[in-house]
Amino acid sequence: MxxxxxxxxxxxxxxxxxxxxxxxxxxxxxxxxxxxxxxxxxxxxxxxxxxxxxxxxxxxxxxxxxxxxxxxxxxxxxxxxxxxxxxxxxxxxxxxxxxxxxxxxxxxxxxxxxxxxxxxxxxxxxxxxxxxxxxxxxRLGPDALEVTEDEFVALLAGTSQRIKTAIVDQALIAGIGNAYSDEILHAAKVSPFATTSALGADKVAEVYAAMRSMLGDAVERSVGQDAARLKGEKRSGMRVHARTGLPCPVCGDTVREVSYVDKSFQYCATCQTGGKVLADRRMSRLLK
Missing domain, CATH: 3.20.190.10 (MutM-like, N-terminal)
Structure with a gap:
């Protein structure tokens, strides 16, 4: 998308x-x-x-x-x-x-x-x-590249969702989808399952900085590209998203995936979850 x-x-x-x-x-x-x-x-x-x-x-x-x-x-x-x-x-x-x-x-x-x-x-x-x-x-929330850090902190303070869910909620923050949320959380070293209420001020600041950096860099790479090349440019900049089974470019651990009915997301256990492997809902159902 x-x-x-x-x-x-x-x-x-x-x-x-x-x-x-x-x-x-x-x-x-x-x-x-x-x-x-x-x-x-x-x-x-x-x-x-x-x-x-x-x-x-x-x-x-x-x-x-x-x-x-x-x-x-x-x-x-x-x-x-x-x-x-x-x-x-x-x-x-x-x-x-x-x-x-x-x-x-x-x-x-x-x-x-x-x-x-x-x-x-x-x-x-x-x-x-x-x-x-x-x-x-x-009903769009503030744009992800225009929201201030103070506004971002206030928005997250008003919800108790998982951080992955929060930053793709267009009514909360506009512009981020599944792919860039994976990249932002990997850069900030935050678990996709972490709840916003459990994140300390330092981690919220890191998520904000990662959001601005990842999106800003992606815009810089993308603007000026021919429309036909944009998809390839997006894929080339990804570190974990859609890279299941490949080595994390930061630590070398295997990039892992959590799958749902019609979507999935990727993360690095070493970088983001202290080595804990998150429950894969699709595999959990198959093993029952």
Whole structure:
């Protein structure tokens, strides 16, 4: 799932490539992605692209006061093409969900595709005059790269969740997902199962510093990259996430995994849990 660094990079990509263009045809290949119907997606046609924005893990394109907002979810992505097909896509064929064509001041006719891999279709698109009309945007907490340390401390003090759960709660802190939360907690040497109420002030400060460092570095690496290369850039920077069975780059211990029905997370027992192996819910069920 694209998280804050990738969405920030896509926002900058759209600022560079789409702002200043005029929206041409909007092709909706999967009606299920549209979560609003008034105004229709066709209302974007003919409007100047005046800006791009990021709202947590939501990506937005400002078309002269009317916003196209998307949440790419787990399997979604944005693909830019300089030579799109002039033939409207057939609904329900392939991963394409929506295509937006542009006319640039230079006379080019590029487009971007919103695509979604996999069978679980969760990619969402809204057309609104104000992003806060979208419930998932309206309830976002402060941005992970804008929240101050004092605010962060106060937010964690107001909950007794596991730290892993807390920092991916978009209503608490916006922008962090499963992958970067693994990386942040590994860098801070904190167990994913540690409760926020049990963390001392020093550890909370370390989590905050790791959050700012990991996300800031990832944004720096990602911004300026071609949209097609962002996924690879994200994977290349990971120390524990999606590296089950490989050696921890800090201590050399084996990176371990805790699995649930439809997701998993990774950690290093030596670095984060004092050598204790966390209960893997999937394996626990199999052993019963």
């Amino acid at each position: 694209p998280e804050l660094p990738e969405i920030a990079a896509l926002e900058q990509f759209l600022q560079t490539h789409a702002v200043g263009a005029v929206v041409g045809r909007v092709d909706v290949a999967a009606l299920s992605v549209l979560k609003t119907f008034d105004p229709p997606a066709t209302a974007l046609q003919g409007r100047d692209v005046t800006g791009a924005g990021r709202f947590g893990k939501h990506l937005g394109l400002n078309c002269d006061g009317l916003w196209l907002i998307t949440h790419l979810s787990r399997g979604g992505w944005l693909r830019w093409t300089d030579n799109p097909s002039a033939t409207p896509p057939k609904p329900g064929k392939g991963p394409l969900a929506l295509r937006m064509h542009f006319f640039t001041p230079e006379g080019a006719t590029p487009a971007f595709d919103l695509t979604e891999a996999g069978t679980k279709k969760r990619l969402a698109v809204w057309v609104v005059s104000d992003p806060k009309e979208i419930p998932s945007v309206a």
